[in-house]
Amino acid sequence: VKFRSQEVALLVVPAGKVQVALEAARVLSIVPERTWEGAPPLDLLAATVGGEAPRDSDPRVLLLARDNRPALPIKTGGILHMQKVARDAMLPLPELLARFVPWLSSVVADGKTPLLVVDCARLGGSS
Amino acid sequence: MSTSVVPLSVHGVWLALPAPSLVEILGRCTWVPVAGAPAELPGVIAWRGRAIALLDLGRLMTGAEALQPGESRRRTLVVAQDGCTLALPVDEVREVQELADDRVHPASATQQRFADREVEIDGVPVPLLDPAAIIGSFAASEPAT
Numbered sequence: 001v002k003f004r005s006q007e008v009a010l011l012v013v014p015a016g017k018v019q020v021a022l023e024a025a026r027v028l029s030i031v032p033e034r035t036w037e038g039a040p041p042l043d044l045l046a047a048t049v050g051g052e053a054p055r056d057s058d059p060r061v062l063l064l065a066r067d068n069r070p071a072l073p074i075k076t077g078g079i080l081h082m083q084k085v086a087r088d089a090m091l092p093l094p095e096l097l098a099r100f101v102p103w104l105s106s107v108v109a110d111g112k113t114p115l116l117v118v119d120c121a122r123l124g125g126s127s
Numbered sequence: 128m129s130t131s132v133v134p135l136s137v138h139g140v141w142l143a144l145p146a147p148s149l150v151e152i153l154g155r156c157t158w159v160p161v162a163g164a165p166a167e168l169p170g171v172i173a174w175r176g177r178a179i180a181l182l183d184l185g186r187l188m189t190g191a192e193a194l195q196p197g198e199s200r201r202r203t204l205v206v207a208q209d210g211c212t213l214a215l216p217v218d219e220v221r222e223v224q225e226l227a228d229d230r231v232h233p234a235s236a237t238q239q240r241f242a243d244r245e246v247e248i249d250g251v252p253v254p255l256l257d258p259a260a261i262i263g264s265f266a267a268s269e270p271a272t
Contacts, residue, residue, distance in 0.1 A: 017196060018160065049162040091178035093161075094171065096211055096262070100270045101163045109173045114159040 007084045011062075012115065014078045015049045021108070021115045024082060026065045033059040033075060041073035042124050048103050049116065064120050072124045083115070090117055130231050132246055132255060134221040135204065137184045138191040142239065143246050143255045144206065144215075146223045153203040156214065160196045168265065169194065172214045174205060182206075182213045182261065187240050208258040224248055231255065 009024040033041070041061045045051040060080070064072045090106040098104075105119035131146035153174075158181045160170040167186040171178040185191040194200070200216035207213075230247040234254060237245045241261045242254035 088176065091171070091173055091176070094178055094180045094212070096213075096265055097161060097164050097168055097171065097180050100165055100168075101161055102270075103163075104161065107159050107161075107171055107173075107178050109157075109159045109171070109178070116159070116161070 004087065006087055008087055008090065010083050010085055010115065010117065012081050012083050013044060013076050015045050015051050015116075018049060018114050018116055020044060020048050021083070021085075021117045022062070022064065022120060023117075026120045028063040028065050028071055030060050030062050030080075033061050036061040036073065038063075038073055041075035044074045044076040044118075044123075047074075047123065048118060064123070066121055066123075069121075072120070074123070085115070128228050130226045130228065130246065132224050132226060132248075133204075134224060134248055134253060135202075135215075135217045136219040137188060137200070137217050139218075140188050140191045140239075141248075141251075141253050142184070142188065142242070143224075143248065143253045144204065145255070145258065148206050148208045148258045149204060150207045150212070151205040152220055153205065153214075155199045155201055156203040156216065157199060158194075158214070158216075165265065165268070166193070169196075172203065174212070174214065179205070179212045179214050182215050184215055184217065187261070189239060206258055208262055211262045213258075213262070 010021040011024045013020045059077045062074050089108050092106050093104050102122045106117045108115035132143040133146050134143050156172045158170045158172045168180045170181045183194045185193045200218050202217050202220050204215040234245045236252040237254040239254040241257050244255040245252045246255050
């Protein structure tokens with residue numbers, strides 16, 4: 001019998017009035033962008049909420065594991081932090097909205113700055 | 128036969144909603160903006176352990192104004208139709224009105240999207256919203272690429 005943890009660790013990226021979150025278990029590595037030598041990384045905030053990383057931040061490249069697909073490098077800035085969230089606090093996106101926002105899997109709205117949890121499998125296109 | 132409707136207003140524009148589609152009336156709710164969502168469905172609210180889409184009537188109705196991120200309205204109506212649940216922030220809600228069928232007409236004095244009919248409330252014609260048509264319009268529309 002496999003038990004699922006009641007909490008999920010998220011890597012949180014500030015994005016103005018909201019925060020964008022990735023499942024921490026998917027993050028294989030984090031390196032400064034200046035040392036990254038792989039394929040051009042996807043800009044996380046531009047690909048999700050449409051914002052940009054703070055100009056004064058030191059951009060980093062995160063390598064994200066994806067099921068049955070090559071790992072995806074993404075670029076982000078700002079102060080990243082880890083946050084544990086109860087699994088049942090992650091509210092799945094309603095179907096009516098989900099097809100318009102394929103990158104978003106769930107929302108955490110606990111009264112603080114909302115978290116938009118990215119569906120890593122759909123980030124960077126579904127193919 | 129009669130028709131039950133709930134009168135509501137958004138930015139001074141009065142509308143009527145079929146009462147059977149109304150699930151709950153909440154107070155002012157904070158909502159989470161979702162980038163990339165249609166302008167009429169700009170975000171979600173948490174309701175009964177899940178996220179439901181927020182429908183901004185201010186975007187749909189002539190004469191009303193759109194909600195801005197961080198802004199809310201005094202009441203939030205939770206509406207269910209065709210298996211879909213929506214949150215509608217409104218400024219004012221009145222008690223359910225039972226209207227005889229002769230007070231429900233095809234829209235003529237009023238013109239609002241998703242309101243092919245109007246009802247007479249206190250002698251005033253009010254557009255009667257069609258939640259199924261609203262939901263159907265989003266289900267049929269293509270996501271922007």
